[in-house]
Amino acid sequence: SFLEPVLTHLRLDPLDRGLQVFDAMEIGAQHHPPLDPDRPVLVAQLYGRQLASDVKLTLLNLYPAEHPLTLIQGAGTLGEKGWSVPLFELDRDSNLNDLTTLYVPPLSRPSGMAALQEVVARLRAPDGCPWDREQTHATLRRYLLEETYEVLAAIDADDRDKLCEELGDLLLQVLLHSQIAVESGEFSSADVAAGLIAKLIRRHPHVFGDLDVADASEVLQNWEQLKAKERGEKDKIKGQFDGVPVALPALLRAQEVQDRAARLGVDGSSQVELDRRIGEALRQASATTDPERREDAIGEALFALVRLTRMLNVEAESALRQATARYVAEFPADP
The missing domain is CATH 1.10.287.1080 (MazG-like)
Structure with a gap:
């Protein structure tokens, strides 16, 4: 086994901190390494630069670019040698072969x-x-x-x-x-x-399955259809908003409800129609003396305004939060 000479070269006790051992092909095929960064790692058979590049990109999803690594080649043979490289330079060595093993030490502080x-x-x-x-x-x-x-x-x-x-x-x-x-x-x-x-x-069959989608909008529509199917309510509009938390801030909940309605294909208002609704609701609010009717009118105006922000690709909650922050910043210290 390659393990004993490699461990001897590194002067590493495999039981000290729980050694992890992987094949380079397995690591290189991942997008995120299946590793605990608080434990040492050996990656065997790092046989070429392309594989080293794949391994490097995977490890960069967990370790910093400057993380120090050790390469051991020919462990247990007369040609045994070892050298250190930072992670970002892992794929720059052209002398890698089947007898090359990579050692990844734990991160310097608990991080897993x-x-x-x-x-x-x-x-x-x-x-x-x-x-x-x-x-x-x-x-x-x-x-x-x-x-x-x-x-x-x-x-x-x-x-x-x-x-x-x-x-x-x-x-x-x-x-x-x-x-x-x-x-x-x-x-x-x-x-x-x-x-x-x-x-x-389950909800990304276009990534993990064989479903073809044209764009992000189609992804969202398919997402809602899958959610409806999971709830046993496929092709039903009633109950589609059950998953939107009632406890959300009113503005955020209005946007989420409207986003979901749009993904279900039931929100076809034009910008001209929304402009008209907002103006009409504000005029009604100003004209009435009935508190309940005024509140209803303001609510309709706000709801329509949220729909307009969706159409203009503006996040209503974020826009209002930033406007409030600007007001606070510009407010005079001594009004």
Whole structure:
């Protein structure tokens, strides 16, 4: 076996941190490596530059470009040699052959999902954090919403460092809910992942199957048809909005309802018609003295305005959020 001489060359104990061993062809065929970045990896039979390029592109989905690697060639033979390269240079060596093995060391700090789940489980353990231990699905609702809006704020600010941080905070909420579910025997994070994987594959037959689609619009229409079929409500319009959360902010929910209606092919209003409806609703709101009729008219105007933003390829929620931010920024300190 090539393992013993390679491990001897690296002075590596395979049991120390849980060695992972893969064939280069298997890694190169993936889009994301099936690896735990907190554990060492050996990639065997890295026999050429094209394969090394495929492996490099896969590893770059998990490791930084500068991550130090070690190549071992001819381990256990008289011609044994080893040399180091950063990940981004992996495919620049023309001397790779069937006896070349790649060593990928762990990242410098805990970074894998398993490590993160261990931290969350430790927080919820009997000797963990009192605050984390007393949380439930219900008590975490506000934090899930807050972290979601923090992510949106980072996106609006075009702050990539902040976005990375806030996505971590949002991921924490997902893992906390999963850990709570494990403890109560409801489901596990593996169940969450398995359900999502199956759903994504099932609803993307144009990627994982043999369905042909013309463009993104056709993808969305097919997505809605598949969802309807899964619900056992194929070809029915009634109930198609059941999956749109009632708890969404009103503007966001209006846009989601209209997006879904458009994907179902039942939203054929023209821009001229929408302009007319908005103007008419605003005139009715101004003319009436009845509070309920005024509220209805304003609601109709807002709903039609959301439909107009869809037609103009503008996200209503984002547009309003940015307009509010501009107003706050321009508001005088001493009005």
